[in-house]
Amino acid sequence: MNEIVLYSVLSIGGLGTLMAIVLYIVAQRFKVIEDPRIDTVEERLPGANCGGCGYAGCRNFAEEIVKAGSLDGFNCPPGGSETMKEIADALGLEAEEQEPMVAVVRCSGSLEAAPPKTRFEGLNTCAFAHSLYAGRSGCPYGCLGEGDCVVSCAFDAMYMDKDTGLPVIIEENCVACGACVKACPRDIIELRKKGKKSRRIFVSCINKEKGGVARKNCKVACIGCGKCVKECKFDAITLEDNLAYIDFNKCTLCRKCPPVCPTGAIHEVNLPPRKVKEKKEEDSKEA
């Protein structure tokens, strides 16, 4: 009996030692010598591998930074300027200041505003729905409601609102990595400047059809009437292909345009409620 135990211990132990030696030799022979700075950078990254930087994961991003030897054109959206600053300090480089961004959904065609005309069945991804048909309401630009963006979000910053059938962005969680922008087959989601106190004004529609056609499918579509363009004193609004677009770098949040939009396609976010009478006063303050 004892012999058996002895043999097993010896053979297994021997095998283990042998393996260890082999592994060691292999590891030595095939050692890849990497720049230790890559590790330094990687340690400072959030490690979410979200791809928001445009590279294949955090490690790849770190490699590219070290290779480039400068931080120009590199940005880690989830980490924000803090992270970039840390990296810059660690590598002894300069980091350019990045404006914080946030994702916005540019469609308001909720189940109520743009009532569905058809029932969709099949693979529940927007990518497929987009290739199959124009969409539940008939608007070929609007949200398909299958939630590819929600699936793509690695930061729990999105959910699908059951009542409206539209995705909602939770601003506190959004790091502007841009995964949802890429996931949406219709380019509905846009990264916009977060703005002071998270205040923003934007056109919540990307429909380029003629006004009447767009309006038929959706009550809150931009009909390209151009009223907002005339109202804006800062040249922030452009009208192209029957669609208004507000340039977030030019917009001063003067709040003149939302009231003139006949369909209410211009949305204000996080701005204090309007006091109708004191409108003038407030406007001057904002500007």
Place this chain on the structure above:
Amino acid sequence: MSLLTVSGSPHVHADESVRKIMYGVLISLVPAMLVSFYFFGLGAIIVTLTAVVSCVVFEFLIQKYLIKGPVTICDGSAIITGVLLAFNVPSNLPLWIVVVGSFVAIGMGKMTFGGLGKNPFNPALVGRVFMMISFPVQMTTWPKPIPLNTQLTDVVTGPTALAVVKDGVGRGEKVSELLPKVPEYMDLFIGNMGGSLGEISAIALILGGLYMLVRKIITWHIPVSYIGSVFIFTGILWWVNPDIYVDPVFHLITGGLMLGAIYMATDMVTSPMTPKGMLIFGIGCGVLTVVIRVFGAYPEGVSFAILIMNAFVPIIDRAFKPKRFGEEVKNG
């Protein structure tokens, strides 16, 4: 007006569903079940019922309270696992072992991997091998068949035909001396022998297999290649030395080969998808079975052989892709 549905083509679907397939398999198991009830009596019925009920209950409990997902016990796959598990044990097995076996089969064999369709190993076989290793004595006490027995106790037990031969050869006896000690070939074929519940009757199993073939639930590839390779391999051995190796026919109609080849190896989830892969899989099972039966420590090797081959299925699937249409063209 009601809304029109928009979906991608095709807009029609074959009259086929997982449930239909599963109940088809169950129907095909009926002859074998009847034979086992006939030879092993009440004990067989009770063991089968216990296995089925506990499999279904465990599946229900796990899906409902552990995974908290949809409960799919109605699709019939748990019932099949139960029946097949019962088919793989002796009829006088203590019921608590059956319950433990069912738990292992469903819990470990199926649910840990994510349920139907995701399990790499045949759940019934996982359960059986577990019992085999944990309770070797109970699992190898085979009652002798007594037609229409209603007694639960006091059955006469004895080794299976395979074990008789294996032990005998191991002691140095000649095969020709050993054969008289086992039942006649005709009895073996019909099922009048000791053994696990469902494996005894080759004829009933073949009948069930034919039914599944007609219903297109299985294809011929796995059973034929499995049984064929066992036949050829044992045939060669027998031809080399008939004194220590039994003839191939004996190998075909004893033990769990028929049950294994027709029901266990053909399990859709754990077998390859392409005809080519199926043939390889069947041959692998056959060769391993013979190796274990003839050279291994156990008299029976079907379960192990199939489980081992199950592990190779992903590789087989990747290695033996179907030959695409227009991939290699030889046009006259």
Place this chain on the structure above:
Amino acid sequence: MKTFKLGGVHPPENKFSEKQPVEILPVPESVSIPLAQHLGVPANPVVKKGDKVKTGQLIAKGEAFISANIHSSVTGTVTKIDDVIDTSGYRKKAIIIKTEEDEWDGSIDTSDNLIKECNLSREDIVKKINEMGIVGMGGAAFPSHVKLMVPKGKKAEYFLINGVECEPYLTADHRLMLEKGEELMVGITIQMKALGVDKAIIGIENNKPDAIEYIGKLAQEYKGISVEPLKIKYPQGAEKQLIKALINREVPSGKLPIEVGCVVHNVGTAFAVYEAVQKNKPLIERIITVTGSNIEKPCNLMVRIGSPVAALIEVAGGLPDNPGKVISGGPMMGKALNDLDVPVTKGTSGILVFSKKQSGRVPEITCIRCGKCVNTCPMALEPFFLALLVDKQRFEDCEENMIMDCMECGSCHFVCPSGRPLLDSIRVGKSNVGKMIRERSDK
């Protein structure tokens, strides 16, 4: 009996309208004729708002190599050139014409006389077909003249005619063969001449014994034309499968039928060619089956291109109380419509109305690895695996597993006992892989 070997399915046929002679749909009050009815580049309009057009007059010219001319299907005034909804609900340019009367263009021979003789040269025939805007009438609407121009270095040996109509429910081709058999034959001889081949085979599935018999009898009078009855199996009407079934040659992956010396046309196309070449009549109307199990009067209609789908359903007894789905085309490959004002195009072979019950899909559960999809795929792909790869966004692997060979026949989804939307996923994969390939070749 011949058929193709790999895979295939046999869905219930339900050919309700096979005994209904072709009726003529009254000319609608207005038609919208899309500029992109064919595969390839859309045609450019040559009329403008307010123009008067006659039936059969050219209204848009296909200028690119793969494109087709478009002619007015009615007489009236062009009211606008605007976007209209197509089968998928997206908007495409179309010419909208308000009908006034029905006066045919002078050059068109509208009599019923059969003209057998054709003295045009090969080039002239192809030119004529091009001018008259003939496209494949089986569904894909590939411009026909392109197929008839055999590229340099290749030689056509066989001209194959697809009278298979493997799609369930549809009977348009069946009726055409029975009612226009003679014309069809002449059309085939014309195309044989254009291709310079002396052998033509008409493949007909044997659920149409009357057509096999009738066409078979006619074929005896024409040299080189034979009829081959085929076993019923879907998708036999697909080019590659038909070639395999009829002459047992396999078109290499990613190649065209001409690679193995074949040109395949649908019977509808062959008839349209007859009319174009012998009668000078452009492709402005076609036979369409309107059917469905709860349609009052399933029928086959001769319809002017551009008529709204709703008008066709009206003639067939109107929409049933509780329609679930309206499909343009057959049940296996057709497109579900989201609007009934969609115009009929050159490629529309049928309008199929499903009830609520028929239009639902079977519930989807996990794949049980039964292998049915693999063994059913006529291209011997692994649909379950492709769908998995698409799910995981591994498009390079998709390409390696030959996803682009999928012809979207839908057999895999049809057989899957788990009701998995295999083809839906594969479509997503195909569009992504297609994008990948294009980007690569752009570089």
